Amino acid sequence: MKRRLLALALTVPLAAPLAAAAGESGLVTFHTKCSRCHGEDGRGQAIFNTPDFLSSKLDAAAMAQVISKGRARMPSFATRLTPDEIKAVAAYIKAGLPAK
Numbered sequence: 726m727k728r729r730l731l732a733l734a735l736t737v738p739l740a741a742p743l744a745a746a747a748g749e750s751g752l753v754t755f756h757t758k759c760s761r762c763h764g765e766d767g768r769g770q771a772i773f774n775t776p777d778f779l780s781s782k783l784d785a786a787a788m789a790q791v792i793s794k795g796r797a798r799m800p801s802f803a804t805r806l807t808p809d810e811i812k813a814v815a816a817y818i819k820a821g822l823p824a825k
């Protein structure tokens with residue numbers, strides 16, 4: 726019993742950095758770092774003055790720029806996400822959000 730608990734205690738912290746090294750998926754990044762301001766469905770929240778992604782005129786590349794550099798009250802994620810994670814979350818916003 727003790728040994729099983731020890732094995733569990735060792736695998737959980739080892740698995741997390743491995744997942745991070747491979748890069749978070751756009752969906753995971755969106756729901757952990759973006760949805761509190763942009764809404765679970767990406768439609769924006771009046772209280773944060775966030776736009777509705779589904780009617781955005783930006784393409785995925787332009788969105789990646791905003792995500793990396795920030796804009797107005799949109800924070801920069803250049804130091805918190807890798808370029809691949811930024812691309813993945815931009816692609817998720819363009820293609821993976823639930824339809825209206």
Ligand code: HEC
Nearest residue numbers: 758759762773774775776781788791792796797798799814
């Ligand atoms: C602290 C709140 C906050 C968080 C967290 C946040 N955003 Fe934003 N975001 C904003 C605001 C506010 C704007 C509107 C900026 C403006 O008025 O120019 C915005 C704008 C954007 C835009 C531009 C949309 C357009 O059509 O012009 C994109 C893309 C975007 N955010 C993506 C993200 C992603 C991806 C994340 C998570 C990695 C994220 N945001 C996290 C507040 C936030």
